[in-house]
Structure formats: structure tokens, C-alpha cells
Amino acid sequence: MAKEGDTQFTFPGPTRETVVLDWTGLTALAPPVDCHVHLALDGVDFAAARRRWDTPGEITSQVQNALQDTLRHGILAVRDGGDRAGIALRFRNLVTGGAMAGPVVRAAGFALRKPGKYGSFLGRGITAGELDSALDNLVRHGVNQVKVIVSGVVSFTDYGRVGALQYTAGELATLVKGAHNRGLPVMAHASSDAAVAMAVRAGVDTVEHGYFLTRNTLELMAEKGIAWVPTVIPVAAQLHNRAGNGTDLAQPYVIEKTVDRQLAMINEAVALGVTLGVGTDAGAAGVRHGYGYLEEMALYRQAGLSPAQILQCATVNGARILGLDWGRIEPGRPAALIALKGDPLQEIDALRNVQYVIVP
Numbered sequence: 001m002a003k004e005g006d007t008q009f010t011f012p013g014p015t016r017e018t019v020v021l022d023w024t025g026l027t028a029l030a031p032p033v034d035c036h037v038h039l040a041l042d043g044v045d046f047a048a049a050r051r052r053w054d055t056p057g058e059i060t061s062q063v064q065n066a067l068q069d070t071l072r073h074g075i076l077a078v079r080d081g082g083d084r085a086g087i088a089l090r091f092r093n094l095v096t097g098g099a100m101a102g103p104v105v106r107a108a109g110f111a112l113r114k115p116g117k118y119g120s121f122l123g124r125g126i127t128a129g130e131l132d133s134a135l136d137n138l139v140r141h142g143v144n145q146v147k148v149i150v151s152g153v154v155s156f157t158d159y160g161r162v163g164a165l166q167y168t169a170g171e172l173a174t175l176v177k178g179a180h181n182r183g184l185p186v187m188a189h190a191s192s193d194a195a196v197a198m199a200v201r202a203g204v205d206t207v208e209h210g211y212f213l214t215r216n217t218l219e220l221m222a223e224k225g226i227a228w229v230p231t232v233i234p235v236a237a238q239l240h241n242r243a244g245n246g247t248d249l250a251q252p253y254v255i256e257k258t259v260d261r262q263l264a265m266i267n268e269a270v271a272l273g274v275t276l277g278v279g280t281d282a283g284a285a286g287v288r289h290g291y292g293y294l295e296e297m298a299l300y301r302q303a304g305l306s307p308a309q310i311l312q313c314a315t316v317n318g319a320r321i322l323g324l325d326w327g328r329i330e331p332g333r334p335a336a337l338i339a340l341k342g343d344p345l346q347e348i349d350a351l352r353n354v355q356y357v358i359v360p
């Protein structure tokens with residue numbers, strides 16, 4: 001609520017005032033959710049973003065911009081996949097406390113990864129023997145979920161190549177059990193079918209990326225109720241070479257083939273009844289917060305999903321993956337709602353025209 005004399009528009013904030021909004025001609029919609037972002041990065045320049053981590057004023061305006069761009073696109077909740085400095089977690093606390101405007105933020109804090117393997121910007125290396133105390137540390141920090149790095153990343157130059165596995169199957173299973181015992185769901189960064197299958201057998205709650213997974217693994221995910229966040233845009237964006245730094249080494253045909261395979265598996269996942277979320281990996285090279293979401297949805301359309309199916313992934317499935325209780329709108333209950341011009345059931349691109357957002 002704005003205090004007297006405030007010139008700043010404070011948002012969101014509790015209000016008991018009745019506000020009348022004229023939504024004539026607009027479509028009201030449950031809010032889209034971005035299931036995978038990195039608020040500590042901006043998707044423009046990785047090195048510059050990392051340098052801002054050490055300068056409070058600069059990182060604050062970077063994250064503020066990211067949160068505003070997210071809201072402007074009608075995305076009312078994001079799930080952050082972690083950063084080594086715990087930046088997303090800090091800004092989650094500011095947003096949750098009402099000190100900063102933004103969508104609902106769910107944060108993993110820092111990611112769990114093996115020393116010497118991929119992901120140094122996501123978290124420091126943690127040996128199998130240190131996992132228990134690392135989980136306790138995450139609980140002390142009040143994270144919403146645990147992020148574990150199961151494999152490296154997808155190659156942009158050699159089709160089908162993925163960075164090495166990190167924890168063993170046994171270590172991963174112990175980690176997942178430890179997280180669940182502490183009441184925390186687990187999001188697993190995993191590409192290659194071996195990595196995804198290992199994560200699925202270990203009982204993680206969501207598979208992130210999941211490049212090169214097979215139909216068998218998807219069937220197992222459907223059976224176990226494990227959701228998939230396929231993050232196509234961070235790979236597809238390499239085609240446009242927007243990142244500039246080093247990714248000019250990407251081979252266009254490798255990128256195209258990798259994206260095509262992922263789109264085919266997305267189509268198959270829906271047919272098999274796998275819960276599919278929409279996640280952009282915003283902050284990754286070439287993926288800006290908010291903007292990347294429209295591109296990710298366009299890719300789902302390219303995969304053959306109908307606008308209704310994409311909206312189901314973006315809204316209902318997203319809320320479920322984040323554990324948000326956003327199902328009902330009734331007096332006295334905080335509502336999460338957006339209004340836009342056009343009919344997104346006819347054309348998913350209508351999400352470009354968000355007019356109002358109501359953040360719970």
C-alpha cells in the first residue's frame with residue numbers, strides 16, 4: 001500500500017481498497033509460469049552480468065529489470081535454477097517481503113554439483129560426503145527446492161554429445177531422498193538419456209532440459225508423475241548467434257537437428273501424458289527474461305501442440321510444478337490473473353498483448 005507522500009507506485013502490495021478495472025473486450029487468463037530462469041544472469045552478456053554480482057547497485061538494477069520484463073509479459077511466477085552467489089534467493093526475499101515488485105519467485109539458492117564438473121557459476125563443487133550438510137545449509141537459507149546438476153550441457157558443435165555425468169546413481173538417489181526428507185522437491189539439470197533415466201530412477205520431481213531423452217524414459221516419467229521442462233529456446237537462440245561470446249562456434253545444422261529432436265520429444269511427451277512445463281532458462285546466452293517465454297511457446301507450437309495444450313503447460317502445469325495454489329478465484333482469496341487483448345486459444349501470440357497483471 002502506498003504511504004501518503006509517496007510518489008512511487010508500489011506494486012504488488014496489500015490493499016483493501018476496491019479498484020474497478022474495465023476488462024471489456026479483454027480475455028482473462030490464469031497466469032503463465034516460467035519454470036526455469038536464472039535471475040542472476042541477463043541473457044545478454046554472461047561476463048558483464050557476473051561482474052555485477054559484486055556491485056550491489058548494479059545487480060539490483062539488473063534483477064529489477066529482469067523482474068519487470070517478466071511481469072510485463074504476464075508471467076506471474078518464476079522458478080530460479082540457482083546461482084553460486086545466492087543472488088536469486090536474496091531477491092526472492094525482497095519480492096516476498098514486498099520490498100521489490102515482481103512475480104512470485106521460487107528459488108533453489110545454489111545448485112549441487114560435483115567438484116570439477118560443469119556448472120561452476122551455479123554452485124560450488126560438493127563431494128558426495130558433503131551432500132548432507134549442503135542440504136542442511138540449503139534448508140537454513142530457506143530455499144524452495146533443490147537444484148542438482150546430473151550431467152553437463154548439450155554440445156552446439158557435435159550432435160548428441162552431452163557433458164559428463166556428475167554424481168553416481170547411488171549418490172543421486174541418496175541426495176533426492178535427503179531433499180525429500182527435508183520437505184524440498186528436486187529439480188534436476190539432465191541431458192542425455194542416461195542422465196535423465198538416472199534422475200528419473202532416483203525420484204527427482206522435475207527434469208530440466210532433458211535433451212536426447214528417449215520414449216522409454218518419457219514413459220517412465222509419465223508413470224512416476226515426473227514433470228519435464230524442456231527449455232528449447234536456449235539452444236534455438238544459438239542459431240541467431242545473439243550471444244556473441246564463443247557461441248559463434250555453434251554449428252547451425254547441429255543446433256537445428258538438436259532443436260528438431262527436442263520438439264519431436266515434446267510432442268511425444270504430451271501424447272504419453274507427461275506433465276510438461278514451460279521454462280526458458282532465461283539468463284542463458286541469448287534468452288532475455290520475459291521475452292524468451294513467447295519464443296519458447298512459439299517452439300511448442302512448432303512441435304505441434306495446440307494453443308490450448310500450450311496454455312495448459314504454461315499455466316496449470318506451471319503452477320503445479322511450482323507448488324502454487326492458484327486454482328480458484330473467490331472473494332477474500334488472493335487472485336493471480338492476467339488480462340490480454342485477443343484470444344490465446346486461437347492464437348498463442350495473443351500473449352504479446354498483456355494489458356493487466358494481478359499478482360497475488
Ligand SMILES: [Zn+2]
Nearest residue numbers: 036038081281
Ligand atoms: Zn538453467
